[in-house]
Amino acid sequence: MIEVNKDNFDNEVLQASGVVMVDWWGPKCERCLELMPHVEELAGKYQGQIKFCSVDTSGNRRLAIGQKVLGLPAILFYKDGQKIDELSGQEIAPEDVEAKIKQYAK
Amino acid sequence: MEQIYDLLVLGGGPAGLAAGMYGARARMKTAIIEKGRPGGQAATTEDLENYPGFGRGTTGPGLTQAMADHASSFGAEFIKDTIVSLDLQSSPKKVVGRKGEYLGKALIYALGAEPRMLRVPGEGKLRGKGVSYCATCDADLFEELEVAVVGSGDAAIEEAEYLSKFADLVSIIVIHEEGKVDANQVSFERAQQNPKLKWVWNSIVKSVNGEELVESITLKNIQTGEESDYPVNGVFIFIGTVPLTEVLPEQVQVNPQGYIITDEKMATSVEGVFAAGDVRVKYLRQVVTAASDGAIAAVAAEKYVHETELWEKEVLKAQKPVFVAYYNPTDMNGTEKVGIVDRFVRANNERFSLVKVDATRNELVGRRYNFNLDKLPMLHVFVNGEVRQEVAEINEATLEAISKLL
Incomplete structure (x- = not known):
């Protein structure tokens, strides 16, 4: 997983070719911390098929709002700089994340 | 042969963790089944200042983690699984999870409750886009922004205070007439001193509006009937909870609101099945009463297991x-x-x-x-x-x- 912030988001996510998954989290979001090890595991399992990034929203608040992330956790998928799918607004199960990854993995 | 637990605790909130601790300490083979991290709703509250012995500075995640460690230290096992269904007629009782099946001589149902939704247009669509039920999770995203809090109970007032550390303005939408809230008086008086809180009385939310993110809410004044558009960047909803009883079989008696009916020993209408915490009918839903329920349920469950085994051996067989x-x-x-x-x-x-x-x-x-x-x-x-x-x-x-x- 690549730690992304407001300075390199453009470069790592929007300018990247292919599918990029971004895990938006915050240090006080229990559900994010709960989900994180599962996401890291998936990042290992599907390494090379999708690019995996994460953003700590504390300190990158404007970036989050700019990407319409106003609730955590949120998992967004981008392709060639465009947002193509997202999981947010509800409880996110690791299985849901894997299903999306499978859908977009090459 | 599959192993049989003396006590299966469903749910890892304060009620379940206390039950697990008491059960394991009484030398029962005990497991706590929890789908995520232990802590339950208490883990989503940052400021927790009314658990006896732990004043200001205690956090929900901190306290519940300590409870989980305490249960572990006496030998309670943690099973990470999502419960799908229960068979309470079989002996031992059977819990079916996504990952496996678990057998227990006695069961404590402590799955708790979840936030109640407003059920207004826009609420579902904008969830995670400004609509939130967890201030701790999302508050810091609203720094320099304006938010509304819906509700006037303890959770609403306390979370509004928490949000005011981040947001520029927190409007509290209260259904009652001016000066009347459901929260305790101490919290209310303190909140009234907070310059970032703005009180909107006699009002209900008719809809949450916005394309991609929340832009406003439509309020209705219940005295005048007048409707108005109220611009906010976020809306936090704290209007009570609903019990988590989807997997509860019908033979367990519940009240009209769906909460489980128990006696003072936490026994439900089904032999060997106990309930503890927010999921049962009770007067006060707090961390301390959840922990108390858990202790009572575990002691009652232990007595049940002991009496049943003795009866089986000396009389029935x-x-x-x-x-x-x-x-x-x-x-x-x-x-x-x-x-x-x-x-x-x-x-x-x-x-x-x-x-x-x-x-x-x-x-x-x-x-x-x-x-x-x-x-x-x-x-x-x-x-x-x-x-x-x-x-x-x-x-x-x-x-x-x-x-x-x-």
Whole structure:
């Protein structure tokens, strides 16, 4: 997983070719911390098929709002700089994340 | 063979963690089944200042993690799984999870409650886009922005205070007339001193509006009937909870709102099934009362398991016919009658065995063979696990007559 912030988001996510998954989290979001090890595991399992990034929203608040992330956790998928799918607004199960990854993995 | 737990605790919030700690400490083989991290709703509250002994500076995640460690230290096992269904008729009782099946002699249902939704247009669509039910999770995203809090209970007022550390303005939408809230007076008075909080009285939310993110809410003044558009970047909803009972079988009695009905020992309408915490009918839903429920439920469950096993071994699966004498130890006349049975069985000990039951303390017999506690002493003769004879008047002649029938 690549730690992304407001300075390199453009470069790592929007300018990247292919599918990029971004895990938006915050240090006080229990559900994010709960989900994180599962996401890291998936990042290992599907390494090379999708690019995996994460953003700590504390300190990158404007970036989050700019990407319409106003609730955590949120998992967004981008392709060639465009947002193509997202999981947010509800409880996110690791299985849901894997299903999306499978859908977009090459 | 699959292993059988003495106690299965469903849910890892404060009620479940306390139950697990008490159960494991009483040397019961105990497991707590929780789908995520332990802590329950309490783990989503940052400021927790009313748990006795732990004042300001205590956090929800911190306290519940300590509870989980405490349960572990006595040997409670944690199973990470999502519960799909329950079979309470089987013996032992069966819990079906996504990953496996678990068997337990007694069960404590402590799955808690979840935030109630407003059920207005836009709420579902904008969830995670400004609509939130967890201030701790999302508050810092709203720095320099304006938010609304819907509700006026303890959670609403306390979370509004928390949000005011980040947001520029927090409007509290209250259905009641000016000056009236559902929260406790101490929290309310403190909140009134907070310059970032703005009170909007007599109002309900009709809809949440916005394309990609929340832009406003539509408010209706219930006194004048007037509707207005109220611009906010976020709306936090704290209007109570609904119990998590989707996997609860129908034979467990609930109230019209769906909360589980228990007695003061946390026993539900199903033998060996207990409930604890926010999921049951109760007066006060707090971390401290959840922990209390868990302790009571675990002690009651332990007694249940012990009584059931003893009963099974000494009465239901006995080789010989069993004379079960129910008595009240404070009644001298009754204990004398039990003495008669005692002598009779001893004289015929190759044919019969005797079990004496203090019916004022044994809950299992009261529940299974409901008889009148005012009519003690009383005698049941069990053959092959079933009541063959019931004797209200105990004397030698009756006992002789019965022994001829067996």
